Amino acid sequence: MANSSNPTRRDPYALRAVMLVALFLLTLPGIIIAALIAEPKPPAPPKVELAESAVVREAGGMEALVASDLYRQGRQQFITNCTACHGEHGEAKPNLGKDIAHSKFVAERTDDEVMAYIKVGRRVNDPLNTTGVDMPPKGGNPALNDAQIRQIIAYIRALQAHARGEVELPAG
Numbered sequence: 001m002a003n004s005s006n007p008t009r010r011d012p013y014a015l016r017a018v019m020l021v022a023l024f025l026l027t028l029p030g031i032i033i034a035a036l037i038a039e040p041k042p043p044a045p046p047k048v049e050l051a052e053s054a055v056v057r058e059a060g061g062m063e064a065l066v067a068s069d070l071y072r073q074g075r076q077q078f079i080t081n082c083t084a085c086h087g088e089h090g091e092a093k094p095n096l097g098k099d100i101a102h103s104k105f106v107a108e109r110t111d112d113e114v115m116a117y118i119k120v121g122r123r124v125n126d127p128l129n130t131t132g133v134d135m136p137p138k139g140g141n142p143a144l145n146d147a148q149i150r151q152i153i154a155y156i157r158a159l160q161a162h163a164r165g166e167v168e169l170p171a172g
């Protein structure tokens with residue numbers, strides 16, 4: 001009598017199939033866990049500690065600031081001295097400036113600290129330089145005085161608040 005007709009002998013293919021199913025069931029939880037771990041998480045937004053701003057406080061808040069002469073003068077000064085590299089709304093011109101509407105560096109610094117920064121700038125050889133492009137002292141205009149830089153800071157504070165969706169900027 002041939003082997004294949006022996007009823008006591010198990011079918012080797014059935015055994016293999018059972019083993020494959022068992023193997024699959026054992027690896028399934030591993031696959032699920034791996035998929036859960038690999039699930040891409042949205043990057044956490046950078047944590048920003050907003051510095052207290054003297055120009056905003058003295059104006060009586062952001063709404064009052066954007067309606068003030070300080071804001072209007074700052075916008076003028078910014079357009080004259082800074083937009084060539086930073087764009088009208090601080091959005092940065094490619095390969096020239098840096099986005100200062102969303103700048104964490106600015107948001108976390110007091111007005112005095114931002115003033116000190118603008119006076120010095122950040123040269124390409126400064127280890128803190130991130131773009132490989134010069135931020136010239138006072139944007140390259142040595143005639144800018146403290147009062148004018150303060151106006152510019154008021155405008156930058158408004159640009160940042162606008163970028164955070166906190167305030168509308170006056171047209172023009």
Ligand code: HEC
Pocket residue numbers: 078081082083084085086096097098099100103104105106117118122128129130131132133134135136138139140152
């Ligand atoms: C010639 C181009 C140029 C001009 C003009 C210029 N900037 Fe800049 N600025 C830069 C560059 C480039 C950087 C980025 C430097 C770096 O890589 O860290 C920068 C950086 C800055 C930063 C820091 C941003 C950050 O997140 O680190 C501030 C604030 C800033 N500029 C303000 C001003 C103001 C205000 C004016 C006008 C008075 C001005 N800049 C004019 C090129 C310019």
